[in-house]
Amino acid sequence: RKEVEQDPGPFNVPEGATVAFNCTYSNSASQSFFWYRQDCRKEPKLLMSVYSSGNEDGRFTAQLNRASQYISLLIRDSKLSDSATYLCVVNIGSNYQLIWGAGTKLIIKP
Amino acid sequence: SQTIHQWPATLVQPVGSPLSLECTVEGTSNPNLYWYRQAAGRGLQLLFYSVGIGQISSEVPQNLSASRPQDRQFILSSKKLLLSDSGFYLCAWSVDGQGEQYFGPGTRLTVT
Numbered sequence: 001r002k003e004v005e006q007d008p009g010p011f012n013v014p015e016g017a018t019v020a021f022n023c024t025y026s027n028s029a030s031q032s033f034f035w036y037r038q039d040c041r042k043e044p045k046l047l048m049s050v051y052s053s054g055n056e057d058g059r060f061t062a063q064l065n066r067a068s069q070y071i072s073l074l075i076r077d078s079k080l081s082d083s084a085t086y087l088c089v090v091n092i093g094s095n096y097q098l099i100w101g102a103g104t105k106l107i108i109k110p
Numbered sequence: 111s112q113t114i115h116q117w118p119a120t121l122v123q124p125v126g127s128p129l130s131l132e133c134t135v136e137g138t139s140n141p142n143l144y145w146y147r148q149a150a151g152r153g154l155q156l157l158f159y160s161v162g163i164g165q166i167s168s169e170v171p172q173n174l175s176a177s178r179p180q181d182r183q184f185i186l187s188s189k190k191l192l193l194s195d196s197g198f199y200l201c202a203w204s205v206d207g208q209g210e211q212y213f214g215p216g217t218r219l220t221v222t
Contacts, residue, residue: 032208043200043213044154087153091208097169098211102153 003027006088006101014109017078021104023088024070032091033064033071037084038103044087047073075106083108112137116201116214123221129174129188131217133201136182141203143184144211145176148198160184161207196221 006023013019025033033050048055050062050071061074071090075082088101113136123129135141145157156169158176166176173192177185184201198218202211 034210041198041218043216046210046212049210097156097159100154 002101003099004088004090004101006086006104008102008104010105010107012107012109013078015078015080018074018076019078019106020072020074021086021088021106022070022072023101023104024068025088025090025099026069027090027092027099028066028069030069030090030092033062034089034091034098035060035062035071035073036087036089038087039084047086078106078108080108080110082106112203112212114201114203114212114214116199116217118217119215120218121220123191123219125193125221126190129186129191129195129219131186131199131201131219133184133186133214134182135184135203138182138203138205140181141205142207143178144202144204145184145186146200146202148200150197154200157186191221193221195219 004025011019035047036044037047038044048057048062050064052064054063059076063072083106085103085105087103090099116133143160146154147157148154158166158168160166160178163178163181174188196219198216200216201214204211
């Protein structure tokens with residue numbers, strides 16, 4: 001089993017719709033969680049950290065479910081500019097390593 | 111504010127040639143530094159990380175090496191490139207080992 005698993009997609013979503021991704025992780029000792037976005041042929045950029053209580057940043061909401069070992073990302077009122085690959089990242093708290101999912105590709109269509 | 115630079119942006123090298131990629135960080139002191147590789151359509155693979163000058167940890171066996179000659183400079187090298195070394199090489203920095211990492215623009219390497 002992979003340490004961090006994501007549905008690769010692509011998710012084809014009409015503009016204005018709400019879309020949600022899940023990401024599962026295998027190590028119950030995981031301590032820090034993040035969502036990054038990566039545009040085609042560009043570097044990953046931090047979208048948001050994921051806190052235990054859940055957090056929201058504008059149209060984006062992240063949730064953590066430790067019992068089931070998954071994190072989620074919800075995007076409301078999706079924009080064309082949201083088209084990207086979304087990477088789920090987990091830190092298991094040792095040796096400065098982030099464990100990266102392979103990403104979920106999102107395509108927003110007009 | 112902090113910025114991270116990588117060069118070159120793209121590179122085409124023949125098999126067996128040497129490699130040197132450089133990364134520098136501005137606006138912070140004693141950052142943790144990382145080298146990743148991303149193969150086409152794949153996730154990020156951590157190659158090396160460094161918590162200080164001269165301190166390098168390797169995560170995967172390969173024909174690559176890394177050095178940190180200065181606090182904010184991280185270099186990825188190879189004496190002889192293989193076809194399998196092709197990929198997108200990303201340098202990143204972080205404040206500590208638990209938190210977010212921030213990436214440079216990357217170098218796209220094609221080994222022919």
